[in-house]
Amino acid sequence: MCETSSSICSSPIGDLIISYCQKGLHSICQISTINDQSFIPDENQTIEIQSSSGKIPIPKSCLNWLHTYFHSPNHLAKIPELCPNIVSKNDSFQENVWRTLLNNVHFGQTVTYGQLAELAGNKNAARAVGTAMRCNPFQLLVPCHRVIRSNGDIGNYSGGKRNNVKYWLLNHEQK
Template identity: 35%
Template sequence: MDSQGQVGPRVVWAVVGSGVGPLLLAATRGGLVNVVFHATDSVRRGAVERLTSRLGAEPVEAPGDPVLAEAICQVEAYFAGERRGFDVPLDWSLVSGFNREVLRELASGVPYGTVVGYGDLARRVGQPGAAQAVGMSMGANPLPVVVPCHRVVESGGGIGGFGGGLETKRKLLALEGVLPEPLF
């Protein structure tokens, strides 16, 4: 039993299909805590081990958990083109400090179908000149897709990097109408 009198696992996870391949979604009682791209068996095992280490509780597969079920529903609707944003509760416990500040600004201030430069995002959080640090924040994003780090691009028009791979970033930007659909 935890401090709130609840019994059972504190961290739950499920794998869901998406337009960019399988995604692992993990949630705590506080909200969605992690989204992991390319959730093959080996990636899933590694993600569960990292969550166990970082959160102090072994995650349990539980797609029926209410928070997780809602996140799955919203992710599926996003990839079906039926949803432009997410309103599931988020658990920010895997990120802190500057990274959390940048990711919160990204989540609230860069809407569907738009992009922002690394430097612009740095200025928005009061750290002009911290474009490279913003890039590191994007790499530390534990909630990609839901916290849309794919919408951060280079100021000169380049696509920039992406932890899920550049093909995945292109597909997400195409889904949102920012880039044309890939030809193949």
């Protein structure tokens, strides 16, 4: 079991909760109060630690990656280390989908659920891809916002509660 710490950081899409241990990140997501009604993006908002708990400082690689994603995306580098206890190297379909998305769908690109299922090795598993996206603990890093429906609709980001966030992220990546 990992000894985890967490931090809340400001970002252009609102405050993010980041959980991590010595081995890497456990999760990154927006605070629970952000939804389509409360979402007020601020492109000029810097990445700053608002608060932290636990013994381990937030990995600088995470802060640097977030800053680059929002403010200098042409210079994006490898994502921060993910804790192997969260994303193991086993062969679960869900983790395979996350790795496939991370490695094959780059900044500014989109992919349909069906295309991602095929890339992940099971062309008939579009619904399972949707489940993997819903369970993704690494918002932005494993870019589930880049997965759309085959008809071009964005789908239901965060269960349909943060579709405006998904629109914003997709637009941000098209600039």
